[in-house]
Amino acid sequence: MVYDVLILGRGIAGAVLAETCRLRGLSVHVFDHKMPGNATLAAGGAVNPVVLRRQGLCWGASFLMPSAHAFYTAWDRRLGLCTWHDAPVVRLFANDKEAEQWAGAMRNPDLLPVLARRPEPEIDDGPFQAPHGHGTVTGAGWLDIARLLGAQRRDLLAGGALDERQLRPDDIRPMDDGIRAGELKGRWLVDCTGAFSGQVGLVPVKGETLTVRIPGLHLSRMVYGGTGLVPAGGEFFHAGSTFKWTDIWEGPTQEARDWLMARLAEMVRLPVELVDVHAGVRPAARDRKPILGVTGPRRAVLNGLGARGVMQAPWCAEHLLDHLLEGKPLKADVDVGRYSS
């Protein structure tokens, strides 16, 4: 058998690509071996079209958000799950200047549809410290990544479409009419190995998140103050994250844990219980845009998802398959070729 697509790596990039191939009726086989530093396992799952620090839309928000929303809600429907949650992001202003900047940003026509300054009962009546007020990003959401990817894993294993093992460079050999990965043959091999790859153009960034329990706090929104709080079911939350450009593979550190717990103590007037710590390495590109395209004979890449993997992966998977299988041109700003000159 010759598979249409072989996929190396099943973080959010490989997982979404596998589902997109399935939707197109393509035969697919995935190789994945979980290793410390996996970005997807550390991610909180937040999907936010606004860069809160700059109060501007992030790159591609106008096409990435609708694509992500449609993709994950359709996947949920097929699996009978509810892993996508429409939820606003509430920004707690650090000072009066930030509140004024938000008011200014709300006059920007591009941001009008997504920024608001409305009452938020969960914040106003809740245990949050917000002396300078807050603003709301509408049109955001969060994904329960672990649940969705866990369900996909069971499906793929049941269908014999997932090998949970590490492929080494010499397991991959181009052939005249395709490419071989281990014992399997495909028309294309797509590398979705994130920061583990040696992909030119990547500047990997380490991040840490915590899983915390905050008894008494029930929240349907995501809240960002000194750090972010993303609901994770009941009284559990993902908190984070940090950014670090050195010693990126060192794993969880006491320093990051203390920093995140201190930010939470400033944000929430309730005791916070630490449940778990996570460290991952974001596959960020130098220009903070995805990296897609052909890298060699029958080989392609879907990488560079940086800090917004959940939002970017569905559009990237479609765009890459359109290019590989239908010969459609890639958008210049995501083309891997921009790093080859």
Ligand SMILES: Cc1cc2nc3c(=O)[nH]c(=O)nc-3n(C[C@H](O)[C@H](O)[C@H](O)COP(=O)(O)OP(=O)(O)OC[C@H]3O[C@@H](n4cnc5c(N)ncnc54)[C@H](O)[C@@H]3O)c2cc1C
């Ligand atoms: C702390 C933190 C918090 C984050 N929070 C968010 C968030 O809230 N929202 C959001 O959208 N994004 C978030 N991100 C970013 C997001 O996690 C990444 O954009 C995304 O996970 C990248 O996915 P990926 O599939 O490219 O890489 P990865 O998730 O790293 O997946 C790569 C996979 O390939 C496997 N692999 C590598 N080499 C091989 C091999 N030779 N053989 C077999 N398997 C191999 C790896 O083990 C891994 O399973 C966060 C990242 C971090 C670190």
